[in-house]
Amino acid sequence: MRRGPLGREPGSVIMRLRPVPVRVLGAGNGPSGPRMQDLSAHFEGCLLGAMLGDSLGSVLENATPGVVEHRHPDAASLLAMAPGAYGSTTEMTLALAESLVAHPEFEGDDFARRLLAHWTASRGYGQGTTLALHRLKAGVAWQEAGAGQSG
Numbered sequence: 178m179r180r181g182p183l184g185r186e187p188g189s190v191i192m193r194l195r196p197v198p199v200r201v202l203g204a205g206n207g208p209s210g211p212r213m214q215d216l217s218a219h220f221e222g223c224l225l226g227a228m229l230g231d232s233l234g235s236v237l238e239n240a241t242p243g244v245v246e247h248r249h250p251d252a253a254s255l256l257a258m259a260p261g262a263y264g265s266t267t268e269m270t271l272a273l274a275e276s277l278v279a280h281p282e283f284e285g286d287d288f289a290r291r292l293l294a295h296w297t298a299s300r301g302y303g304q305g306t307t308l309a310l311h312r313l314k315a316g317v318a319w320q321e322a323g324a325g326q327s328g
Contacts, residue, residue: 224274228270235301236259263300265300268297272294272295288319289313292313293310306323
C-alpha cells in the first residue's frame with residue numbers, strides 16, 4: 178500500500194525535517210546564549226495535523242450548517258465519519274515544507290516549482306489559486322502570478 182506524502186519512508190518530508198535545531202529564546206537559556214532544541218516532532222505533528230484536518234474537512238467542505246446537521250445529527254455520527262482524500266491544502270503545505278527544508282530562508286522560485294510539481298487539479302483548488310498556478314506554468318514570475326486573484 179502506498180504511503181502518503183508526509184510518511185516516514187526515506188525521502189519523505191518528515192524524515193527530511195530531522196533534526197531541526199531551533200534557537201529557543203527565554204527561560205532555560207544558559208549563560209552562553211540561547212539553547213538549541215530539536216523541534217522536529219512539533220513540525221511533524223503540525224504537518225500530520227494539517228493533512229488530517231484537510232482529509233476530515235474534505236467530507237464536509239462547502240456544506241452549509243443545515244446540511245451538516247442533517248447528515249450528522251449527533252456527535253456520534255460525526256465521530257464515525259470516515260475521512261476523505263487529502264486536498265489542495267495538503268499539497269500546498271507539502272510544497273512549502275519541502276521548499277523550506279531545501280531553502281530555510283524561503284526561495285520563491287523553488288516554492289513555485291514545487292507547487293506546480295504537486296498540483297493535482299482534482300484536489301479542489303480554488304478558482305484564484307488555479308488561475309495563479311496556470312500563470313506560473315505559463316512562465317509568469319511567482320511574485321506576479323497571483324496578483325489580483327483570490328480563492
